[in-house]
Amino acid sequence: MMAKIRIPAALRAHVHEQIYVEVPSGTVRQALDYLIQEYPALTAYLTDSGGSLPAHVNLFLRGHQLEDVTVQLNPGDELYIATAMAGG
Amino acid sequence: MHFKLHHAMLRVGYNVPTLISSTTTYSIPMNSGNLEPLSDEERAIYEWQLSVPGFGVVGQTKLKAATALVSRVGGVGGLVAYQLAAAGIGRLILAHAGNVKSSDLNRQLLMTYDWLGKPRIESIIRRLKELNPRVEIVGVPENINVDNASRLVSQSDVVIDCAPLFEERFELNRQSIVHRKPMVECAMYDLEAHLTTFIPGVTPCLACLLPEKPPTWTRQFPVFGAVAGSVACLAAMEVIKVISGLGTPLSGRLLRYDLRTMEFHRFGISRKSDCPICGHLEERK
Ligand SMILES: [Zn+2]
Numbered sequence: 001m002m003a004k005i006r007i008p009a010a011l012r013a014h015v016h017e018q019i020y021v022e023v024p025s026g027t028v029r030q031a032l033d034y035l036i037q038e039y040p041a042l043t044a045y046l047t048d049s050g051g052s053l054p055a056h057v058n059l060f061l062r063g064h065q066l067e068d069v070t071v072q073l074n075p076g077d078e079l080y081i082a083t084a085m086a087g088g
Numbered sequence: 089m090h091f092k093l094h095h096a097m098l099r100v101g102y103n104v105p106t107l108i109s110s111t112t113t114y115s116i117p118m119n120s121g122n123l124e125p126l127s128d129e130e131r132a133i134y135e136w137q138l139s140v141p142g143f144g145v146v147g148q149t150k151l152k153a154a155t156a157l158v159s160r161v162g163g164v165g166g167l168v169a170y171q172l173a174a175a176g177i178g179r180l181i182l183a184h185a186g187n188v189k190s191s192d193l194n195r196q197l198l199m200t201y202d203w204l205g206k207p208r209i210e211s212i213i214r215r216l217k218e219l220n221p222r223v224e225i226v227g228v229p230e231n232i233n234v235d236n237a238s239r240l241v242s243q244s245d246v247v248i249d250c251a252p253l254f255e256e257r258f259e260l261n262r263q264s265i266v267h268r269k270p271m272v273e274c275a276m277y278d279l280e281a282h283l284t285t286f287i288p289g290v291t292p293c294l295a296c297l298l299p300e301k302p303p304t305w306t307r308q309f310p311v312f313g314a315v316a317g318s319v320a321c322l323a324a325m326e327v328i329k330v331i332s333g334l335g336t337p338l339s340g341r342l343l344r345y346d347l348r349t350m351e352f353h354r355f356g357i358s359r360k361s362d363c364p365i366c367g368h369l370e371e372r373k
Contacts, residue, residue, distance in 0.1 A: 008280065009278035009280045010304075019346075045304065056301060056302040060342075060344075063356060065357050080344070083277075085282060085309075086257055087276040087277045088163065088164040088249075088250040088252040
């Protein structure tokens with residue numbers, strides 16, 4: 001079983017409207033790099049000028065906010081990408 | 089229709105609670121000596137919620153004594169205000185600029201067709217007063233900005249963040265920290281929504297979670313009224329809980345859900361010690 005990334009609604013247009021994208025085993029950083037490599041249009045949303053995840057994008061894993069992208073993703077893990085929203 | 093800006097003094101104080109966890113309750117400390125008893129009419133109107141365990145006459149009386157500030161009273165904030173008025177909150181401070189547009193009407197349920205082109209705040213007050221003529225409403229025909237936020241937040245017991253622009257949300261957050269007021273944060277996009285309740289010094293603030301705005305955010309976003317209304321009703325319940333002490337507020341936890349798939353996720357979130365807005369606050373347990 002692979003890990004998967006949950007794509008927020010705001011980014012689904014760039015991944016053919018998929019809600020989950022499977023990623024090979026590795027760290028969170030490697031999973032994000034894989035996602036961006038497969039869907040280059042995400043680069044603008046998931047990469048800041050220094051190549052890191054922008055501060056306005058949050059990651060959640062196993063029920064908690066994730067700060068450390070060197071964490072290893074286990075098979076079956078769901079990495080949740082949360083883009084900022086302000087619809088009111 | 090007339091409305092005016094009030095500068096009333098706070099009727100209830102706010103102090104930081106002792107502990108927030110998944111098993112504890114939280115409420116704004118109230119000065120019970122100042123609580124006005126319920127009238128016979130109020131007991132009749134709220135009869136069905138007075139029987140909610142953990143709420144009762146005490147909770148209703150606290151609600152009657154409380155003031156909530158709603159930042160923007162549109163698709164989300166309009167439903168927050170409507171539910172709070174229905175539940176019997178004593179006073180609403182409502183900030184919303186502009187005139188009713190036809191594109192408001194799919195979700196902003198306090199705006200009416202007959203009020204197209206006229207001030208939104210007037211439609212908002214009229215609709216709320218039709219439901220609950222007892223609620224005191226302070227209508228502010230402006231959106232939250234650096235000039236009005238401190239004054240409006242200082243007059244409230246709890247604030248609800250429903251603005252469609254990050255600049256307004258960040259300013260409301262800044263002032264909620266300055267004045268130590270709990271802030272219920274609710275927002276949506278497409279069929280997704282998020283909700284959390286920030287308690288200054290206890291939980292993260294909006295800037296901990298979101299230190300900067302996304303450059304790609306646009307003023308117009310995809311929205312069904314039912315999605316905006318769903319998170320609004322959840323937010324209204326958070327306000328009722330924080331005021332009355334009922335249940336467990338969503339503090340230190342972020343709810344995100346997607347009505348496209350009906351998936352609901354709840355995540356733990358933590359304070360950032362280097363947060364420029366709340367990092368200086370002493371940690372409260
Ligand atoms: Zn903060």
